[in-house]
Amino acid sequence: MNLGLKIGTILNSKYMTNNDCFRAGRKISPKGIMIHSTATPGVKAAAWFNLWNKSYQAGETNRQVCVHAFVDDQEIWQYLPWDHRGWHAGGEANNSHIGIEICEPGGFRYADASGSTMVDYDVAKQEAYFRKAWQNAVDLTAWLCRKYGLSEEDVIGHVEGFKSGIASNHADPLHWFAQHKESMDSYRAAVKKALDEEQAERPLGITVGTVVAIKPGTRHYYPGGPAIPDWVIQGSYHKVTQILSRGKPVVRGGKECVLLGKKINKKTEAESAGIMTWIDKGALIIIVPTAKEIEEREPPATKAAPEGNKYYRVQVGAFTKRENAEALLKQLEAAGFAGYIRS
Ligand SMILES: [Zn+2]
Missing domain, CATH: 3.40.80.10 (Peptidoglycan recognition protein-like)
Incomplete structure (x- = not known):
């Protein structure tokens, strides 16, 4: 979502x-x-x-x-x-x-x-x-x-x-x-x-712990760097585990790079060993790490209302901080409601 x-x-x-x-x-x-x-x-x-x-x-x-x-x-x-x-x-x-x-x-x-x-x-x-x-x-x-x-x-x-x-x-x-x-x-x-x-x-805001995807069509980890295999792009998300080396930003091929130290399963969000490769920040898209995608799950019984029922949308909160909105969304989902965040 x-x-x-x-x-x-x-x-x-x-x-x-x-x-x-x-x-x-x-x-x-x-x-x-x-x-x-x-x-x-x-x-x-x-x-x-x-x-x-x-x-x-x-x-x-x-x-x-x-x-x-x-x-x-x-x-x-x-x-x-x-x-x-x-x-x-x-x-x-x-x-x-x-x-x-x-x-x-x-x-x-x-x-x-x-x-x-x-x-x-x-x-x-x-x-x-x-x-x-x-x-x-x-x-x-x-x-x-x-x-x-x-x-x-x-x-x-x-x-x-x-x-x-x-x-x-x-x-x-x-x-x-x-x-x-x-x-x-x-x-x-x-x-x-x-x-x-x-x-x-979305070039900014990538830090240690940020879950990212590699932009489709990206060919190299950084200009002049190794080629990226398709499975790395399509197979999973990645978690950034390092943004500095010896206290300084890592620049390769003229680009500021971050380390992809963990792989994240797209469906279960489970972490596994990462590709351990530095990549140009500009080649990454931030994935909101806490938002489980509702449409990937079978709809809960409470959601499958019979044909002809009206659906009403209810706004349950307005937040200045995205984390707070996500926390409430998690509570809603735990209670069996489908939700989304609108910004
Ligand atoms: Zn058609």
């Missing part, structure tokens, strides 16, 4: 426990993110829950489909655990890709049943909605990239998945992006920018 990337819009989570996809219970190790758009005018992220939280096997719906999250101009709703195998691609990509649907605005219609020819779509009028939904999707995509050690190059559109033979024949989201002079390439560029900006915001 808190991997050091901010999402300006709240990430809401509840799982589609009645959907056969959820019930199938298969897991994936996410290798990429597939972007869709809904081709359904005016149905927003929260509304998809009741539309899709149904069982095909029980005859409640005529579609076998489920996706990890819907995004609109105001909200993000996560409906499957991120490492759950989704049914969004209609092909092999279901085994490897997290699926995100961007909700299209209302006020137009489709000429065709396959949903690729927009009619009466007023680009100027829809521009504000599009920009907000686009940014929410970019932020979520960047956050997921960080979470799973992916880069913008691992992000594809459904239409690209079709072209490379791992998804069904759909035009989304390109048919909509193109209306606003955007493409999957510009989407990837926006994700890269979000990742880079996040990195630029």
